[in-house]
Amino acid sequence: MSALDVFDQSAPGPSPAAGPVTEQIPAASVPVIELAELTRTFPGTPPVHALRDVDLRVERGEYVSIVGPSGSGKSTLLHILGLLDRPTSGDYYLDGVATGTAPEQDRSALRGGRIGFVFQSFHLLPHRTVMDNVLLATLYSGVPRTERKDRALAALNRVGLSHRLDFMPTVLSGGERQRVAVARAVVASPHVLLADEPTGNLDSANSAGVLDLFDELHADGLTLVVITHDDAVSARAQRRIQISDGILTEVA
Amino acid sequence: MRGIRRSRPEPAPAPARDDAGQGWSPQGSVAVATDPEAEAVTGPVDAVHDDGQVPAEVASGRPRRGLRLRRPRLSLRRRKTPSIVPRGSVRDRFGIRDLVAEAAHGVGARPGRLVLTIIGTVLGVGSLVVTVGLAQTAAGQIARQFDAVAATQVVVEPATSRTSQGERATGRIPWDVEDRLNRIAGVEAAGAVAPVSIGEATITAVPVNDPSAPDVTPPKVLATSPGMLEAVGGRVVTGRYFDSGHDQRADRIVVLGARAATRLGVNRVDRQPSIFIGEHSYTVIGIIDDVNRRSDMLDSVILPIGTARADFDLSSIEQAHAKIAVGAGPVLADQAPLALEPNNPDTIEVQVPPAASGVRQNVQADINAIFLALGGVALLVGGLGIANITLLSVRERVGEIGLRRALGASKRNIGAQFLVESVVIGLLGGLIGSALGVFAVVAVSLAKEWTPILDTWIVIGAALLGGVIGLGAGTYPALKAAGIEPITALRGGT
Numbered sequence: 001m002s003a004l005d006v007f008d009q010s011a012p013g014p015s016p017a018a019g020p021v022t023e024q025i026p027a028a029s030v031p032v033i034e035l036a037e038l039t040r041t042f043p044g045t046p047p048v049h050a051l052r053d054v055d056l057r058v059e060r061g062e063y064v065s066i067v068g069p070s071g072s073g074k075s076t077l078l079h080i081l082g083l084l085d086r087p088t089s090g091d092y093y094l095d096g097v098a099t100g101t102a103p104e105q106d107r108s109a110l111r112g113g114r115i116g117f118v119f120q121s122f123h124l125l126p127h128r129t130v131m132d133n134v135l136l137a138t139l140y141s142g143v144p145r146t147e148r149k150d151r152a153l154a155a156l157n158r159v160g161l162s163h164r165l166d167f168m169p170t171v172l173s174g175g176e177r178q179r180v181a182v183a184r185a186v187v188a189s190p191h192v193l194l195a196d197e198p199t200g201n202l203d204s205a206n207s208a209g210v211l212d213l214f215d216e217l218h219a220d221g222l223t224l225v226v227i228t229h230d231d232a233v234s235a236r237a238q239r240r241i242q243i244s245d246g247i248l249t250e251v252a
Numbered sequence: 253m254r255g256i257r258r259s260r261p262e263p264a265p266a267p268a269r270d271d272a273g274q275g276w277s278p279q280g281s282v283a284v285a286t287d288p289e290a291e292a293v294t295g296p297v298d299a300v301h302d303d304g305q306v307p308a309e310v311a312s313g314r315p316r317r318g319l320r321l322r323r324p325r326l327s328l329r330r331r332k333t334p335s336i337v338p339r340g341s342v343r344d345r346f347g348i349r350d351l352v353a354e355a356a357h358g359v360g361a362r363p364g365r366l367v368l369t370i371i372g373t374v375l376g377v378g379s380l381v382v383t384v385g386l387a388q389t390a391a392g393q394i395a396r397q398f399d400a401v402a403a404t405q406v407v408v409e410p411a412t413s414r415t416s417q418g419e420r421a422t423g424r425i426p427w428d429v430e431d432r433l434n435r436i437a438g439v440e441a442a443g444a445v446a447p448v449s450i451g452e453a454t455i456t457a458v459p460v461n462d463p464s465a466p467d468v469t470p471p472k473v474l475a476t477s478p479g480m481l482e483a484v485g486g487r488v489v490t491g492r493y494f495d496s497g498h499d500q501r502a503d504r505i506v507v508l509g510a511r512a513a514t515r516l517g518v519n520r521v522d523r524q525p526s527i528f529i530g531e532h533s534y535t536v537i538g539i540i541d542d543v544n545r546r547s548d549m550l551d552s553v554i555l556p557i558g559t560a561r562a563d564f565d566l567s568s569i570e571q572a573h574a575k576i577a578v579g580a581g582p583v584l585a586d587q588a589p590l591a592l593e594p595n596n597p598d599t600i601e602v603q604v605p606p607a608a609s610g611v612r613q614n615v616q617a618d619i620n621a622i623f624l625a626l627g628g629v630a631l632l633v634g635g636l637g638i639a640n641i642t643l644l645s646v647r648e649r650v651g652e653i654g655l656r657r658a659l660g661a662s663k664r665n666i667g668a669q670f671l672v673e674s675v676v677i678g679l680l681g682g683l684i685g686s687a688l689g690v691f692a693v694v695a696v697s698l699a700k701e702w703t704p705i706l707d708t709w710i711v712i713g714a715a716l717l718g719g720v721i722g723l724g725a726g727t728y729p730a731l732k733a734a735g736i737e738p739i740t741a742l743r744g745g746t
Contacts, residue, residue, distance in 0.1 A: 084658065084738045105662050112345070112660015119742065123655045127361045139354070140660035142345040184659075 030096040032192050032223045033058035033081060038090035038100075040076050040246075050076035052246040053090070058192070058225060063218040065226045065237035066248075073246040078196050078227045082115055083107045095191055112141035116185030120197035122177045124169035124184075130156065131165045134184045141188035155183040159213060175206030182213055192223040199233055211236050346665050355672035358645075359680075366677065369641045372634030373681025373718050374688065379630050381689025381714045382696075383623030385706040389697055392705040404440075405484075405545055406584050407603040408433070408572040408592065423599025425569040425592060427557065430477040432591045433572060438580025443480025445546060446570045448473040448560045453530030455553060457516045471512040473529065474552040475560030481507075483573040484545040491521035491538030494556045502562035506534040509550035510541040516553075527553065532563065545573060581605045631721060634681065638725035642674045646733045653733055654741025667734035674726020675719050682718015686711050 035056040042048040050073045058064050068074045079085035080092060083099060091100040094110055102110075116137075117123075124133050134152040143151060156162050159179040169177055178198060185193055195214070199207035211233065218224055218238070226237060234240050240251040359366060410423035425444065426432065433442035455470040480486075481493045489510060498505055506527060508518055518525050518536050526533040534555070543549050560566040572592075576584055581604035589597035646653070653666055690711060697704035 079739050082658065084742070105664075108657070108660055108662040108665075109345075110660075111658065117658045123651060123658075123742065125652055125655070128357065132357075136656070137659045139346050139350045140656065140662075140665065145347075145349075188660075 031057040031059050031093075032062075032095060033225070034093040034096075035080075036091050036093065038080065038087045038092060040073075040080060040085065041088045050246050051080065051087075054246070054248050056241070056248055058223060060191075061218075061221050061223055063214070063224045063226075063236075063238040064241060065228060065234035065239070066241045066243055067228060067231065067234040067251070068243035069229060072244045074227050074229070074243055075196070076246075077243060078194060081192075081225060082117060082194050083111045108140075109142075112137075113188065114191040116188070116190035116193040118178070118181050118185050118193065118195040118198045120200040122169070122174075122181045122201070124177055124180060126168065126170050129166050129168060130161065130172070130180050133169060133180055134187050137184045137187050143188055151187055152183075155187040156180075158186070159183045173206065174202050175209050178202060178206070178210050179213065182210065182217075186217065186222070190222075192225060193217065195224065195226040195228075197228055197230075198226060199228070199230065207233070346661065351665075351668055351672055354669050355676055358649075358669065358673045359676050365641065365645075366680075369638055369677055370681035370684065372637035373631070373678055373721060374634070374685040376627060376631030376634040376721075377682045377685030377714045377718050378689040378692065380624070380627035380717070381686050381706070381711060382692045383627050384710050384714075385689060385693030385704070386696060387623065388705040388707065388710075389693060389702050393702055403578050403581075403605045404576055405605065406439075406574040406576050406581065406588070407545075408574070408588055409570070409601045409603070410568075411599045411601045421568075423593060423596060425572055425600070427569065429569060429572045429592060430479045433574050433588065434479070436584060436587050436591055438577045438583055440575045440577060441479050441482035442477075442572060442574040443483035444477040444557065444569045444572045445480055445549075446475045446557065446560070446566055446568065448475045448555060448564050448566055450529055450564060454528075455516070456528050457518060457525070458528075471509075471515060472548060472552040473555065473560075473564075474549060475555045475557045475564075475566050476549075477557055480549075480573065481540060481543075483575050484543045484549070485575065486540045486543040486549065489539045489541045490519075491536070493538055493540065499556040499558040502558040503556070504532060504534045504559060504563070505537045505556070507538045507540055507554045508536055509552045509554065510539060511550050512553055513539045529553070529563075546571075576604075631717070635678075635721040635725040638674055638677055638681075638722055639728060642670065642677075642726050642729040643732065645673075646670060646729045646736075649733075650736060650741045653736050654738045657736075657738035658742060663734040666736070667730040670733045671723065671726045671730040674729065675722040678722020678725065679715070679719035682715040682721070685718060686715040689714065 033056065035054050038051060038054045038056075039049070040051040042050060054077070066074060066077060076085065080087055083092075083094070087100050091098050093099070094114060097110065099107055099110060125136065128136070131152060134155055135148055138148040138152065153162065153165075156165065159182050161176060161179055161183065164172065164176065164180075169180060172180065178201075182193075182198075193214075198210055198214075202210065214224055214226065215236065224237070226233060228234050242249045242251050408425065408429070410421040410425055412419045413422045427444075429444045430442050433439050450470070450473050453470075455473070478493065478495045478499055481488070491507075493507055494503070494505055497503075506529075508516065508527075513519060513536075516527055518527070518539070521536050521538060525536050527536060528534070534553075540554075541550065555563075557566065557569070574584070574588075585602050585604040588602045589600035593600050656666060656669075657663075690706060693706055694704050696702075
C-alpha cells in the first residue's frame with residue numbers, strides 16, 4: 001500500500017468543486033515545476049546574477065537532485081522553487097500556475113498546500129511536541145480540522161516515529177529530528193518535497209536513514225527535489241542537475 | 253514586471269494548457285492564479301480572449317469598456333477577499349481556533365517572562381481600579397455626612413458682635429418669625445425657641461414643700477412657638493403639642509420633653525396632671541420625644557412663647573428653626589434675613605445646609621484627577637513593557653516565523669498571531685490587575701471601616717483596558733513580525 005494514498009484521499013489542494021483550475025490537470029501533461037527563462041539578479045555593484053535564464057521541468061513523480069558548490073546559486077534556486085523569493089524575470093509555474101507575479105497571499109497558500117520543506121537545520125519548534133510540530137504544517141495548508149490528527153499520526157507512522165509523539169524535539173537525535181521534519185513536510189500531501197541539504201547536519205548512518213526514507217517516498221509517487229553539495233546524496237536521485245554560476249546543466 | 257512578461261514571446265517549452273476547454277495560456281494564467289474565486293463563479297474565463305492573449309485590463313485589474321459587468325465586480329471582490337489559489341477547505345486554513353491555540357502556546361512558552369511582561373499592566377490596571385474604587389468609596393463616606401436631616405435643617409439666629417463685655421446680639425428675631433418663615437417658598441415647617449429664666453422658682457409635680465428632700469436642679473424651661481416641634485422633627489409620645497390658640501391666650505399649659513417627664517414623674521396626660529413652676533400650676537398637655545435638633549428640648553419643660561412672655565417676661569427669641577425642602581438652602585439664605593429684618597438684613601444670620609452635591613463632586617474630581625493620572629502613567633509604562641518584550645520575542649522567534657511562512661502562513665497569519673499573543677498578555681494583566689485592585693479597595697475599606705463602593709463596570713472595563721493596551725502595544729511588533737522575510741528568517745537557523 002502506498003503511504004501517500006492516505007494523504008491523497010483528501011488532498012488539500014484545489015478540489016474539483018473549486019473551479020476549472022484543479023487537479024484535473026493530467027499528471028502527464030503539466031509538469032509539477034516549470035521554470036521558464038527564469039532570472040534572479042541581486043542588485044549591487046556589480047549586480048549578482050544568481051540564476052541566469054534558467055529553464056527547468058520537473059515532471060510528476062520525479063526525484064531530482066541539484067548539485068553545486070556553495071555560491072553557485074543553489075540556495076537562490078531553492079528559494080525560488082519554494083516560493084520564498086521572486087524571480088527578477090521569467091516565470092515559475094507550479095502545477096501550471098504562474099507564480100512569479102502572484103500576490104503574496106496566493107503564494108503563501110501555494111506554499112502551504114503544494115510544497116513541503118525539509119531544511120538542513122530541521123527548523124523544529126523546540127517548545128512543542130513532535131506531534132505539535134507535525135500538526136503545525138496542517139494549520140496553514142487547509143487540511144480539514146477533523147483529519148489533522150489522523151494525518152499527522154499517519155505521517156509520523158510513515159517515518160517510523162509513532163512512539164515519539166509526545167517527545168520534545170530537543171531530546172531527539174539528529175536523524176529523528178530530520179524524520180520529524182520529513183513527516184511535517186509530507187503531512188499536508190504536497191505536490192513536491194523540497195529538501196535543502198537534508199543530510200548536512202547528520203552523520204552517515206542517520207543520513208542513510210533519511211535518504212532511504214526519500215527513496216520510499218519517491219517510490220510512493222512523491223516528487224522530490226533535493227538540493228545538496230554532497231555527491232553521495234545526489235547519486236540517490238533518478239535525475240541529477242548540476243548548477244554552477246547560475247546555470248543548470250543535466251548530468252547524464 | 254507584467255509589461256515585460258507580456259511583451260516577451262511565449263516560452264518555448266510551454267505546454268498546451270488549453271485542456272479542459274479553459275482556453276488559458278501561460279499569460280492567461282496570470283488572471284487565473286490571481287482570480288480563482290472569480291473564476292469559480294464565472295466558469296471558464298470569459299475575459300481571456302480565444303487567442304490566449306490576456307486583455308491588459310484583466311492583467312491590470314481594471315475594467316474595460318464593454319466588458320461584461322460582473323467581471324469587474326468580481327475583480328473588485330477579489331481585491332477585498334483574501335482569496336488564495338483554489339483549494340478545498342479554506343475554512344479550515346488557520347481559523348480562529350488555530351490562531352488562539354498558537355497564540356496561547358506562544359504566551360505560555362515562557363512563564364517567567366510572561367510574569368515580567370504583565371507586571372506593568374497589572375500595576376497600571378490595579379492602580380486604576382484602586383483609584384476609582386477608593387474615590388468612589390471616599391465619596392460614599394462624604395455623602396454619608398450629608399444625611400437627610402443636615403440637608404433639610406435651617407437655623408436662624410441674630411447676628412452677634414464681639415465687645416469688651418463679650419459677645420452680644422446685634423439683631424433681634426421678631427416674635428412672628430414662624431409666620432414670616434412659613435411664607436418663604438421651600439420652608440416646610442418653622443418654629444422659634446428661647447430659653448426662659450424662672451429665677452429662683454422650683455419646678456415640681458406636687459405642690460408640697462418637703463424640707464427633708466434634697467435640692468434638685470430644676471429642669472430647664474424653654475419657650476417655643478407652636479411649629480417648633482415639626483420644625484425639629486420631634487414626635488408626640490402622648491397628648492398633644494400646644495397650638496397658636498394657647499400661645500395667643502397665654503394659657504398656663506406645658507409640654508414636657510421625654511426625659512423631663514421622667515424626672516417629674518409624669519407619664520400620662522389623660523388625667524390632666526399639673527406641674528408647678530414657682531407658685532403657678534401648669535397643665536401638662538403632652539410629652540414629646542425624638543427631636544433631630546435642639547435635643548435639650550427633651551430635658552425641658554416647654555411653654556408657649558406667649559405664656560413665657562406673660563409669666564416670665566421673655567424678652568427675645570434665641571433661635572428659629574426651619575425644616576426646608578432639599579436644595580432650598582441657598583434660596584433661604586438670601587431670603588430669610590430680608591423676611592425677618594427688612595431694614596437690617598445683616599443682623600440676621602442664617603445657617604443653611606451646604607450645597608452637598610457640589611462639595612462631593614469637587615472632592616471626587618480632585619481625587620480622581622490625581623490618581624487617574626498616576627494610573628494612566630502606570631498603564632503607559634505597562635504598555636511599553638508589553639511592546640518591548642513582544643518585540644524582543646519577535647526577534648527571538650525569527651526562525652519560527654520563517655518556518656511558519658514556509659509552511660504556508662501568510663503575513664496576515666503571522667501578524668495576527670503576535671497581535672493575539674499581545675492582546676492575551678494584556679488581557680491577562682488586566683484581569684489580574686483588576687482582581688488585585690478590588691482586593692486593595694476592600695482591604696483599605698476594611699481597615700478604615702468604610703463601606704467599599706466599586707462600580708462593576710469599572711472593574712470589567714479595567715480588565716478589558718488591559719486587552720486594549722495589549723492590542724496597542726502589540727501592533728508594532730506584529731507588523732514587524734509580519735514583515736519578516738522568510739528567506740532571512742530561515743537562514744538565521746534554529
